Amino acid sequence: MWRKRVSGVTIYQVAQAAGVSPSTVSNLLNGRPGRMLPQTRKRVEEAITQLGYRPNRAARQLRTGRIQVIGLVVPSVANPFWGTFARHLEGAALAEGYHVLLCNSERDPARERQYVEELWSDGIRGIVLCSSLPSLEHIMPLVHQGLSLVAFDRTAQAGDPPSLVNISVDNVIGSQLATRHLLELGHERIAFVSGSVRSVNRRERYRGFTDALSDAGLDPQQAIVWSGASEEPYGDLDVAGLGRTAVRDLLAGDRRPTAIVAINDMCALGISAGIRDAGLEVGRDISVVGFDDIVLADLASPALTTVRQPLADMAAEAFAQLRERLTGDAPVGHSMLVRPELVVRASTGPAR
Amino acid sequence: MWRKRVSGVTIYQVAQAAGVSPSTVSNLLNGRPGRMLPQTRKRVEEAITQLGYRPNRAARQLRTGRIQVIGLVVPSVANPFWGTFARHLEGAALAEGYHVLLCNSERDPARERQYVEELWSDGIRGIVLCSSLPSLEHIMPLVHQGLSLVAFDRTAQAGDPPSLVNISVDNVIGSQLATRHLLELGHERIAFVSGSVRSVNRRERYRGFTDALSDAGLDPQQAIVWSGASEEPYGDLDVAGLGRTAVRDLLAGDRRPTAIVAINDMCALGISAGIRDAGLEVGRDISVVGFDDIVLADLASPALTTVRQPLADMAAEAFAQLRERLTGDAPVGHSMLVRPELVVRASTGPAR
DNA sequence: ATTTACTGGTGCAACGGTGCACTCAACCTA
């Protein structure tokens, strides 16, 4: 079976219509308009619009090796945090004529790696990776081959090559803000709830948590920590369910917390649901703090106190960094560590 | 400045390593392994794995006109409903070796059209479009040129060409289920809240709403309808804020509803927040029903009564339809109208 | 002994666009 040819107008047809050679059309298209007379240029432009010519990207990519697509690997776009990020990144990319190819890793390193390799084989040379795995070893071979990588939601780690750009909020400070807020409200039995233990941002947020406890003269060793049942990767969808489960466990234990610091907002929303499941009231019986400030934090009941990440700015910066590297304007980018902000709402209240 | 060549291993290198011609490698790669001796085949396979060869997609696409990428145009992936859908679609696509190129239209017809045209110029010939605009006229020229289009969240309209596949939940029935549920609880002053009036699914859900009222002997003309302030397109992010605003207006009016049917869950969550803003209790003072059953519906407080869309199944079907058309297995697909299901939770209660 | 069929390959011309190297005419310059 042979497929219908649907490729559309080619540069040859444009050239013919304008009475010039394909090279001239190409010259115009590729920023060399000074190489022809204004009247020639005009003829070519008219032919282009009249025929509705659009360059074939595959041919262009094959010839030049360049392509106006970047990859985005997120844990799961079903999590509104990542959905919002994807949308912002796409907005930034679109403004410069780039497309975004979206990949959900489900926090599975194997899938992450597979995706990155497929993107490479698609000719994509710039990727925003939201991995939060401590080690990016599985990706580094491609980086050395020329892949531009911006790691989002991951701070610089010892041993990172200089070519790697990290963009992240300062998780330690964010978590400190959250924890201090609870301490100031008089809470002392504060729990920390998260999923997988391995991610960089979990580690850092945990450190901010313990730092704040120490500063307040409490013993971090005594802190109540709930970290999911297993070491297995988990999709971000489940993180809310995880929070719900956590509350059951915590309330069944002998040291019931009066406040909970959640790894992120989805988790916090799950925790809030779990608290209600137990017949308790969020913000009065147990306080909850999230992280991210997704849109739903403000919509929840009670509205969620959380640590805000300036997502739109960070997405814009991620794209800007990637683009500079891709176009060769700045071979070495620089990492960015954004200061987060505490947003106090109704899910936190004085300890009773 | 000339860019570093980073194209990787080519089919020539594989052929040379295996001691055959590129054609033979190509034959193996393209499902014609019977054309060579088993030992030859083995040599080629070994050369492929050893060199880590991955076909260059641009070259392949240029030659064949085919490409293993489909486009997905959604209103906004920041809305968890669309995020979840995107994830499911991607899962289905990935299983068959397809990638998904994601585009957020923000419900702007101009942007929608622009995206579809760019996808076309990228050589993409299959698109899942979540438009819900009544008319797809702005897309039809490309469909006639050979674009395979699956319209999601949109039911068949009079005048649709047979080549167009629509996949949607039965909005009329879904909305009827929601409304009847409220009627059975004794509500009579029921409001319908939505954003833009123009979308097909808003129209249908509204019809289900009025049908149910009529069936119960109520006059649909008397129904309380709130439909946003303007005719302008709106991003899906704002739909929650819209719901919140709606409640302010409704409570300021002289006919206060005792129950509200929301166009979707994000809107319902906004409505719930608005009800709380006014110092009232959701499910007791005012009942709220959503549509979609996003993950957060179950997490909300009170948990949201809503109409469930079997999103995973629908996404799988959307991809399957598209794929059949792209591979030529089934030149004419068929539309799908899924029966939705009411999920009763705590946001609805008896009228007082 | 010639024809026919099959097996296991290979040769080659595209696909559409790019940009370096080139030409050719017109215009200086000494």
Place this chain on the structure above:
DNA sequence: TAGGTTGAGTGCACCGTTGCACCAGTAAAT
């Protein structure tokens, strides 16, 4: 008038894969 320079535009090889058309060698059929 020979030599140089500039301006405007063209020729062509190449990017990596594909699959039709072909071919050489062997085996079976006539």
